[in-house]
Amino acid sequence: MIDHRVQRLLLRIGLYVVALGLSVVFLFPLVWAVGASLKPLLEVYRYPPSLLFWPLRWDNYTEAIAKLPFLRFITNTLMISTAATLGQVLSASMVGYAFARLRWRGRNFWFVCLLATMMLPGQVLLIPNYLIFKNLGWVNTYKPLIVPAWLGGGAFFIFLFRQFFRGVPADLTDAAHIDGASEIRIYASIILPLARPVMITVGVLSFMGNWQEFMMPLIYLSDYQLYPISMGLRMYQQVEGGSYVHYLMAASVVALCPLVLLFFFAQRHITQSLLLTGSKG
Amino acid sequence: MNLPTSRARRENLFGYLFAAPWLIGFGGLTLVSMTASLFFSLIHWDGINVDTIRWAGVDNYARALGDGDVAIALWNTAYYSFVSVPLGLAFGLALAMLLNQPLKGVTLFRTIFYMPAVVGGVATIMMWIWIFNPDYGLLNSALYRFCDGLAALGWEAAAGWRMPSWIFSQDWAMPSLILMSLWGTGSAMLIFLAALQNVPDSLYEASDLDGAGRWAKFRYVTVPQISPALFFNLVMGVIGSFQVFTQAFLMTNGGPNKATLFYVLYLYNKAFSDFELGYASALAWILFLIILALTALIFRSGQLWVYYEGE
Numbered sequence: 001m002i003d004h005r006v007q008r009l010l011l012r013i014g015l016y017v018v019a020l021g022l023s024v025v026f027l028f029p030l031v032w033a034v035g036a037s038l039k040p041l042l043e044v045y046r047y048p049p050s051l052l053f054w055p056l057r058w059d060n061y062t063e064a065i066a067k068l069p070f071l072r073f074i075t076n077t078l079m080i081s082t083a084a085t086l087g088q089v090l091s092a093s094m095v096g097y098a099f100a101r102l103r104w105r106g107r108n109f110w111f112v113c114l115l116a117t118m119m120l121p122g123q124v125l126l127i128p129n130y131l132i133f134k135n136l137g138w139v140n141t142y143k144p145l146i147v148p149a150w151l152g153g154g155a156f157f158i159f160l161f162r163q164f165f166r167g168v169p170a171d172l173t174d175a176a177h178i179d180g181a182s183e184i185r186i187y188a189s190i191i192l193p194l195a196r197p198v199m200i201t202v203g204v205l206s207f208m209g210n211w212q213e214f215m216m217p218l219i220y221l222s223d224y225q226l227y228p229i230s231m232g233l234r235m236y237q238q239v240e241g242g243s244y245v246h247y248l249m250a251a252s253v254v255a256l257c258p259l260v261l262l263f264f265f266a267q268r269h270i271t272q273s274l275l276l277t278g279s280k281g
Numbered sequence: 282m283n284l285p286t287s288r289a290r291r292e293n294l295f296g297y298l299f300a301a302p303w304l305i306g307f308g309g310l311t312l313v314s315m316t317a318s319l320f321f322s323l324i325h326w327d328g329i330n331v332d333t334i335r336w337a338g339v340d341n342y343a344r345a346l347g348d349g350d351v352a353i354a355l356w357n358t359a360y361y362s363f364v365s366v367p368l369g370l371a372f373g374l375a376l377a378m379l380l381n382q383p384l385k386g387v388t389l390f391r392t393i394f395y396m397p398a399v400v401g402g403v404a405t406i407m408m409w410i411w412i413f414n415p416d417y418g419l420l421n422s423a424l425y426r427f428c429d430g431l432a433a434l435g436w437e438a439a440a441g442w443r444m445p446s447w448i449f450s451q452d453w454a455m456p457s458l459i460l461m462s463l464w465g466t467g468s469a470m471l472i473f474l475a476a477l478q479n480v481p482d483s484l485y486e487a488s489d490l491d492g493a494g495r496w497a498k499f500r501y502v503t504v505p506q507i508s509p510a511l512f513f514n515l516v517m518g519v520i521g522s523f524q525v526f527t528q529a530f531l532m533t534n535g536g537p538n539k540a541t542l543f544y545v546l547y548l549y550n551k552a553f554s555d556f557e558l559g560y561a562s563a564l565a566w567i568l569f570l571i572i573l574a575l576t577a578l579i580f581r582s583g584q585l586w587v588y589y590e591g592e
Contacts, residue, residue: 049419256405
């Protein structure tokens with residue numbers, strides 16, 4: 001009996017050790033980068049490397065921000081991400097509602113088309129899209145990064161909304177129908193308020209995705225004044241043959257901070273929404 | 282469909298209204314661009330001057346078949362996919378099983394494991410470039426200390442071992458990118474976790490009565506029960522891994538000596554550096570066909586090993 005209890009205790013301790021060890025492994029790249037961002041350049045290039053250096057060189061941050069138009073990059077990223085995220089959340093929730101709750105001709109056919117687009121690699125559309133946007137005069141503007149986001153926001157987000165809306169009890173909307181409420185009112189005043197957890201999930205995932213987007217700005221933006229932070233970091237990487245490592249790390253840490261904060265605030269909603277969707281298949 | 286009442290007719294109208302953003306995008310952008318891309322794959326064009334368009338027929342496809350770089354890029358991409366996806370699934374499942382234990386602070390662990398999957402992009406790629414630095418990076422610094430430790434313990438030879446140059450070495454560049462991909466396995470983990478939490482306890486209790494051991498329970502209860510999640514992660518993993526671009530573009534730019542020349546990177550170079558729009562479009566369609574074929578293959582095999590409730 002005691003043997004059995006000791007065995008179980010040991011197993012639990014073992015699990016904690018594994019979980020803590022893995023946590024260290026998962027967090028270490030970030031810790032390492034923060035460490036490098038606080039060292040003077042000579043210390044960054046010391047062999048063998050140290051994890052941290054004393055005293056911390058906070059000037060790396062102010063100097064990094066001054067070296068390149070860092071604040072401009074961040075403002076640009078904020079503008080693009082906000083506009084694209086709004087579009088993705090609004091349009092994906094509308095389309096998800098249509099697929100989940102409304103009966104319309106061809107709905108199943110279009111749903112199969114929607115799922116099929118998940119298999120379509122973006123590269124097939126890349127070149128024609130580029131030519132279309134170029135002829136519209138959209139190169140070196142944010143339109144190619146924002147307008148497509150308002151057109152449904154992608155199969156995954158639509159699917160997420162659809163799964164959630166299908167779970168809303170029919171009684172809730174039936175009563176409103178009998179009272180003569182329009183579909184738009186039902187969507188706006190009954191469905192959307194209920195969908196807060198999914199809205200937060202899609203909003204946060206979409207914002208992070210837009211914040212990190214690299215290929216689209218790489219293709220459509222050539223004026224560095226328009227660059228989002230993803231392209232800006234590449235400038236830090238390239239400037240003066242890569243001798244800016246400490247600045248690059250400082251800029252990367254600052255660029256990640258909003259995402260890490262956002263993630264920690266929203267992670268409960270995100271994991272729960274995804275766990276719910278995943279369990280429904 | 283029969284629409285007898287005015288309410289059904291109104292609902293039909295609103296259905297189209299609500300789906301309109303996606304329908305417009307799908308018809309106006311996706312389908313148009315797909316058709317255009319198919320047409321481009323049959324011509325030679327630099328994308329600038331319409332007068333330079335020449336009909337190519339299947340020349341672009343034939344050229345891809347004989348292009349040594351395409352063969353290298355395909356091999357690299359397939360290698361990355363076939364190693365990183367199964368490893369990622371195994372690692373993700375192991376993490377999910379760990380998080381499925383009744384541990385205190387499990388939410389914090391879940392947050393930590395999941396974070397790199399969504400918080401990433403160029404900033405973390407820059408961090409990884411520095412981690413992989415052969416002389417001043419985290420990995421070799423840890424390895425160096427580990428070998429020093431071995432030497433101190435009496436294994437003298439360990440002190441003389443040479444450290445890998447990671448992304449700067451032709452042999453190690455691909456394993457480096459695979460290692461990095463494991464760091465972002467949190468999405469698969471979360472889906473496995475959802476599946477694990479839905480396995481009915483009664484099944485485990487029944488197998489306890491049958492005297493099943495841990496392995497038997499994993500093999501004959503857990504795996505069939507979570508096979509839909511495994512299937513989903515496999516499909517998404519394969520589709521995603523064939524479209525790797527940003528890491529390769531920023532970390533190695535296809536090198537050293539084409540060791541990380543991924544398919545989409547090659548396609549990008551052809552389209553936006555060499556302005557061979559026709560050839561790049563043909564490459565894109567070949568990629569689409571490969572992804573379709575692989576997905577179809579996984580779906581067919583899924584009939585054998587995916588277990589759905591109520592079948």
